Amino acid sequence: QVQLVESGGGLVQAGDSLRLSCAASGRAFGNYAMGWFRQAPGKEREFVASISGGGSSSRYADSVKGRFTISRDNAKNTVYLQMNSLKPEDTAAFYCAASPNYLPTYDTRVYPYWGQGTQVTVSS
Secondary structure, three states: OOEEEEEOOEEEEOOOOEEEEEEEEOOOHHHOEEEEEEEOOOOOOEEEEEEOOOOOOEEEOOOOOOOEEEEEEOOOOEEEEEEOOOOHHHOEEEEEEEEOOOOOOOOHHHOOEEOOOEEEEEEO
């Protein structure tokens, strides 16, 4: 079992930055690919970014490329999402997820473990 707890969300203005954190409990954190997803009101959950177990490989949604950076510290069992140049359309609940598949993926079906989410609101 892997338990995930997100933090770092908040209310910011357009153009600001935020860093989300996701702390994981459980063993062998480095064996899991980690992903960030988001869900805006009335919309489906969508992929944001993912990173391989070792941290050497990552993937991003086109909408966040060049603005968001995913990283991880396996010694701290934590994955991060650095979000720069935030836009009002980034407003959503952000969730981290863990997949035993090691390599990064956008497919929600391979992530059996999810956090409770943290809200990010970007005002214009």
